[in-house]
Amino acid sequence: MSLCIAFIPQHVQAQKHSATTLVFGQEAPPATLDPYFSTAIATRNISLHIFEQLVTRGENNAVIPELAESWRISPDGLTYTFKLRTGVKFHNGKELTSADVKASFERYKRMGLARATLLPIASMAAPDPSTFVISVSKPQPIFLEELSSFTVPIAIIPSEQVDREGGKLDLIGTGPLQFVEWVPDSHIRLKRFNGYKPDMRYKGNDGFGGQKNIWFDMVDFKLVKEPGARVAGLESGQLQIIEDLPAESAKRLVGNKNITIFDQKNQWLHGAWVNHHRGPTNDLRIRRAIQLALDMEEIMEISTDGTYTLQPGLQYPGNPYYVTDGKELYNAKDPKKAAALLKEAGYKGEELVIITNSSYQTMYKAAQVVSEQLKAVGFKVRVDVFDWATALNRRRDKEAWNLWFTGQGSGPAAGPFSALKDVVSPQKNQFIADPEIDKLFTEMVSGATFEARKATFGKFQAHVYDQVLFLKFGDLHRKQAARSSIKGFAPYRIPRMWNVWVDGPTR
Amino acid sequence: MIQFILRRLLIALPVLLLVSLISASIMQLVPGDPAAVIAGQNASDVEIALIREQLGLNQSFPAKLAAWYGDLARGDLGHSILLNRPVTQAIAERVPVTLALAGFALLLTVAIGLPCGIIAAVRANTWIDQAVLTFALIGVSVPNFWLSLMLIVLFGVMLDWLPAGGYIPFADDPVGWVRCLILPAFSLALLQIGLLARITRATMLEILQQDYIRTARAKGLSSFSVIAKHALKNVMVPVVTVIGISFGLLLSGSVVIETVYSIPGMGRLLANAIFGRDYPMIQGGLLVTAAVLVLLNLAVDVLYAVIDPRIKYDQR
Numbered sequence: 001m002s003l004c005i006a007f008i009p010q011h012v013q014a015q016k017h018s019a020t021t022l023v024f025g026q027e028a029p030p031a032t033l034d035p036y037f038s039t040a041i042a043t044r045n046i047s048l049h050i051f052e053q054l055v056t057r058g059e060n061n062a063v064i065p066e067l068a069e070s071w072r073i074s075p076d077g078l079t080y081t082f083k084l085r086t087g088v089k090f091h092n093g094k095e096l097t098s099a100d101v102k103a104s105f106e107r108y109k110r111m112g113l114a115r116a117t118l119l120p121i122a123s124m125a126a127p128d129p130s131t132f133v134i135s136v137s138k139p140q141p142i143f144l145e146e147l148s149s150f151t152v153p154i155a156i157i158p159s160e161q162v163d164r165e166g167g168k169l170d171l172i173g174t175g176p177l178q179f180v181e182w183v184p185d186s187h188i189r190l191k192r193f194n195g196y197k198p199d200m201r202y203k204g205n206d207g208f209g210g211q212k213n214i215w216f217d218m219v220d221f222k223l224v225k226e227p228g229a230r231v232a233g234l235e236s237g238q239l240q241i242i243e244d245l246p247a248e249s250a251k252r253l254v255g256n257k258n259i260t261i262f263d264q265k266n267q268w269l270h271g272a273w274v275n276h277h278r279g280p281t282n283d284l285r286i287r288r289a290i291q292l293a294l295d296m297e298e299i300m301e302i303s304t305d306g307t308y309t310l311q312p313g314l315q316y317p318g319n320p321y322y323v324t325d326g327k328e329l330y331n332a333k334d335p336k337k338a339a340a341l342l343k344e345a346g347y348k349g350e351e352l353v354i355i356t357n358s359s360y361q362t363m364y365k366a367a368q369v370v371s372e373q374l375k376a377v378g379f380k381v382r383v384d385v386f387d388w389a390t391a392l393n394r395r396r397d398k399e400a401w402n403l404w405f406t407g408q409g410s411g412p413a414a415g416p417f418s419a420l421k422d423v424v425s426p427q428k429n430q431f432i433a434d435p436e437i438d439k440l441f442t443e444m445v446s447g448a449t450f451e452a453r454k455a456t457f458g459k460f461q462a463h464v465y466d467q468v469l470f471l472k473f474g475d476l477h478r479k480q481a482a483r484s485s486i487k488g489f490a491p492y493r494i495p496r497m498w499n500v501w502v503d504g505p506t507r
Numbered sequence: 508m509i510q511f512i513l514r515r516l517l518i519a520l521p522v523l524l525l526v527s528l529i530s531a532s533i534m535q536l537v538p539g540d541p542a543a544v545i546a547g548q549n550a551s552d553v554e555i556a557l558i559r560e561q562l563g564l565n566q567s568f569p570a571k572l573a574a575w576y577g578d579l580a581r582g583d584l585g586h587s588i589l590l591n592r593p594v595t596q597a598i599a600e601r602v603p604v605t606l607a608l609a610g611f612a613l614l615l616t617v618a619i620g621l622p623c624g625i626i627a628a629v630r631a632n633t634w635i636d637q638a639v640l641t642f643a644l645i646g647v648s649v650p651n652f653w654l655s656l657m658l659i660v661l662f663g664v665m666l667d668w669l670p671a672g673g674y675i676p677f678a679d680d681p682v683g684w685v686r687c688l689i690l691p692a693f694s695l696a697l698l699q700i701g702l703l704a705r706i707t708r709a710t711m712l713e714i715l716q717q718d719y720i721r722t723a724r725a726k727g728l729s730s731f732s733v734i735a736k737h738a739l740k741n742v743m744v745p746v747v748t749v750i751g752i753s754f755g756l757l758l759s760g761s762v763v764i765e766t767v768y769s770i771p772g773m774g775r776l777l778a779n780a781i782f783g784r785d786y787p788m789i790q791g792g793l794l795v796t797a798a799v800l801v802l803l804n805l806a807v808d809v810l811y812a813v814i815d816p817r818i819k820y821d822q823r
Contacts, residue, residue: 031545031589031783037558040547111561113546113554151549166561167545167591184590184597185771185779186674224672226767228656232671235664359782389539389784396552411549427551 016501021218022486024495025230025242029185029223035155036112037166041409044150045243045494046188046221048208050091051155051173054082054101054132055148058207059492061319061415063148066199066209067096067156067174069130077139082132089195090158091178098126103159105134111166114152141448142417150208150493151410151418176212176498177219188221204499205490212498219497234259240486240502243495245479247305257484263307264478264491266316268407270300270308270366271472272354273395273422277431280352281402285345287468288329290403292338293377294370296331300474303366307477314412314419314461316475320450321416325458326465330472338377352381355401359388363405366473370403398431407476413493416457417445423469430469437463508812511820512805519801526797527790531575534781534789535568541588541784562588575790584794585787589780594791597776604674605772607684608764609757611692612699616753620700621746624707629734631712639704646701655694655767662690672769691768695761699753706749710742717741743814751807758803759796 030042035051038044055071058064065071069083088096102124109118120140125133136143147154158172171179176198177190192214202211222239224230231249233239235256245253245261253259280286300308312330315322352374356367364385371381384401386394394400412419422429424441440460447453464470480491485504490496542558543550559565566574578585584594627639663671669690675683714720715738723733762774773792780788812818 029779031547032591037561038545038547039550039554040545043547111557113550113557115557116553152554166558183600183771185765185775186769222673222769224769226656226769229659229672229767229769232656232659232664233673236667236671238663238671238673387539387782389541389544389782390537392543393538393540406549409549422549422551427553 016213016215018215018502019217020502021220022216022241022497022500022502023220023222023239024497025224025233025239026221026495027223027225027227027230027244029225030188032167033171033179033182033188034167034169035153036108036169039113039151039410041494044153044410046190047155047171048150048153048175048494049177049190049219049497050171050175050179051153051157052175053148053150053153053155053208054084055144056153056208057148057150057414058209059205061207061413063144064206064209065201067101071144077141078136080134080136080143082134084130084132085199086130087197088174089197090174091172091193091195092158093195094158096156096174097129098132099129100159101132101156102126103162104154104156107157107162107164108154112152112154114149117146117149117154139448141453142415142445145415146417149414149418151414176214180218185223187223190219190221192217192219205492205496207492208494210498214498215501216497234481234483237483241480241482241489241495241500243478243480245481247307247479250479250481253481260482260484260486262480262482262489262491264480265309265475266413267476267478268409269314269412269472270303270362270407270474270476271470272366272370272403272405273429274468274471275398275402275404275431276434276467276469277398278353278400278402280345280347280350281468282432283345284467285341286347289338289341289345289347289377290374290379291329291465291468291471292332292334292341293379294331294373294471294473295333296473298373299366299369300476302369303362303473304476307479309475309477311475312465312472314464314470314472315416315457316412319413319415321454321457323454323458323461325462329465335373335377342378347378349380352379352402353400354381354383354403354405355391355394356383356385356405357388357391358385359391360407362476363407367403367405395429403471404429410493416453416460417441420460420464420470423464434463434467434469437467437469508809508820512809515805515808519798519805522801523794523797527579527794530793531572531786531790534784534786537784539784540564541786544783545589564588571786575787579794584791587780587785587788587791589783589785589788594787597788598773598791598795601771601773601776603677604770605758605774607677608688608692608695608770608772609754611688612696612757613750613754615692615696616699616703617750619696620703621707623700624704625711625734625739625742627704627708628711628715629730631708636708639708643701643704646697646704649697651694651698651761652763652767654697655691655764658690658694659767672767674768674770687768687770691764691770694768695757695764699757703746703749703753707742707746710745711738714738714741740814744811747807747810747814751803751810755800755803758799 028042032038033047035047052066054068055063056066067085069085072081105124109115120136122135122137161169176193176196178193180189180191182188198211198213204211227246230242234242250261275281296310312324312327313322354367354371356363367383371383374381395404423437425433425438440456444453444456444460447456482489485502487503488500542555542564546555546558575585587594587597590597623639627636630636659671662669670687675687677684723737762778765772765775777792
């Protein structure tokens with residue numbers, strides 16, 4: 001772990017500071033801001049400005065320290081000793097101690113959505129205010145990676161909050177921005193936490209962590225659902241940064257000197273779950289026929305308006321665990337062979353049911369294209385379109401669908417263990433347990449070395465393709481945009497409001 | 508009159524009870540649950556079950572309904588699952604916004620629609636009449652979603668005269684409050700303006716044929732006097748009906764306008780509650796909306812009696 005002391009001259013700091021409010025146009029409203037109680041992007045966008053973790057992920061997905069100063073793992077792998085940074089304050093002025101960290105872990109273990117992460121813990125202790133010790137029952141080679149995961153982050157909260165129920169948390173964290181108000185359907189307002197001490201071990205941004213300087217007095221997350229209104233807000237200067245810039249607007253704004261467009265890569269793996277219980281997809285040959293019939297380029301081009309990458313991995317390129325096993329079965333594009341397989345399997349025209357939703361246009365369009373491609377090789381297809389809540393509900397009914405359209409987002413980004421864990425028992429989205437995939441998953445998470453885990457993940461991915469546990473279409477990207485006077489903005493899995501400053505008029 | 512009002516208020520109670528029962532039953536038939544919505548896109552069944560447990564969503568429907576009516580008797584509309592605050596608080600936060608928007612839209616409707624309709628009738632079959640009729644037709648036909656976006660582009664981006672969306676509370680900045688409501692109020696009002704103009708014109712034409720109008724003209728009264736003093740009062744009964752209906756529609760909130768302009772009103776509150784299966788909020792919201800409409804109908808009926816002395820409610 002390298003410790004770089006960064007020195008930002010006082011006069012430069014003063015120049016960057018602005019008393020105006022930075023306004024971000026967010027598409028989806030968060031259902032909750034309690035970081036333990038949701039996996040949603042809309043929640044994380046905001047909660048990861050208010051809260052921080054013990055350890056988190058850096059720009060290239062490596063585990064990096066945040067509230068932890070350092071850590072030590074005992075030679076037998078059963079004890080993790082964390083030393084905490086000193087002088088860190090909560091938004092209510094209280095100083096962070098190991099008691100707060102222990103309480104946070106206890107609350108997470110009790111009601112955090114991903115509390116399974118903390119199952120291996122035998123005991124936790126806070127021997128002194130700046131030391132936190134975790135003891136696990138068996139060596140956990142990927143424990144730190146799990147602790148630093150951001151899908152449901154283990155945000156550090158004040159110890160007084162330990163008994164708070166889900167969604168009833170007071171939003172008091174150690175992050176650089178402090179909660180001010182939440183007016184549903186309008187905005188969430190945060191203000192600069194003047195007691196925040198940026199982590200000087202870093203030179204600047206590093207993934208979810210790094211040296212976080214806030215150069216604005218206030219940051220508003222304005223909830224603007226309608227894409228046209230979001231773009232108009234950006235063009236008029238009312239919004240300084242927006243997420244989810246529609247592709248057509250991006251094309252139109254390319255020449256606009258007042259606006260800078262950013263690529264936000266790898267929003268999610270665009271794909272569909274496959275039901276192994278309901279006919280006709282209970283037959284492997286028919287599932288292979290589907291795999292062969294699809295033209296991924298056509299699907300991705302139409303559903304994403306051109307912002308995509310075709311690649312077979314269940315990780316994004318650049319992730320340390322990136323592998324391409326199974327690539328022969330990805331985008332094989334052989335409709336003739338597909339039709340032949342269908343005949344060989346004795347397909348008698350059983351209806352293939354596709355469930356998609358009206359809430360995510362990309363999933364809706366992908367389903368339409370897939371439906372046509374499958375019909376072209378001889379399938380009888382029915383597309384059921386529901387609103388998001390109904391679609392989610394239907395997913396649990398094993399008689400209701402053959403393909404269920406989805407976007408796997410933060411799972412693959414967090415690493416191979418969360419990439420497609422929903423095919424593993426007991427969750428098994430495909431409804432029929434696959435002993436081979438269960439075995440590979442267990443082997444992967446307990447692999448003693450990185451190389452061993454990566455090799456097993458390769459086999460895991462190959463098996464997903466072989467048995468068609470999931471149909472991957474491609475990597476979906478998004479575009480974000482900002483006023484050109486906004487400097488320092490670098491898109492990541494959350495829109496990072498730190499180290500962003502304004503240089504020039506925003507209107 | 509007082510007896511009439513009291514009687515109407517008494518009848519309103521079973522009506523509202525029925526509305527809440529029907530809405531609760533219908534929502535039961537709709538699949539989906541709020542826990543899955545809160546958990547987010549990639550949550551597993553285990554995670555969703557955890558949330559259901561935390562939020563106490565595993566009660567049976569009759570138990571939930573009984574609890575809700577019990578709370579209602581004490582004036583408590585329940586706790587919103589998605590917004591994590593009392594339903595009454597969430598609604599109270601939205602009511603001023605929707606009232607402001609609806610009031611503003613109503614003002615525009617009456618201020619533009621009424622005079623246009625009168626002028627069209629008085630100058631029937633001239634180019635003025637045609638112009639008003641065409642304008643009314645456009646108002647009724649244009650989809651307000653498209654219109655809103657066009658207005659935002661024109662006034663918000665190109666001319667930069669008005670904000671491109673968002674809501675500023677009156678307490679924060681009175682001028683900003685007016686400015687942010689102009690475009691949405693107009694988008695909402697356009698349909699109502701068209702309707703009001705046409706109804707006013709049709710009613711006015713009918714009235715202008717009446718004998719007493721001819722008498723008034725024969726007496727030598729000025730045109731303005733004839734219309735303003737004699738004709739207008741008789742136009743008001745059907746017009747008040749339309750205004751009442753319009754205001755009712757405006758008050759229940761427009762999801763489309765509020766979504767496009769990012770205004771935190773009742774329309775979006777209810778729509779989001781339905782999409783998120785936030786049952787307490789749906790129940791509470793629908794009950795409040797129904798109550799408002801009942802009161803509005805009553806007010807309109809009372810207004811009839813005020814305008815037209817021939818209308819008497821108290822039957823002896």
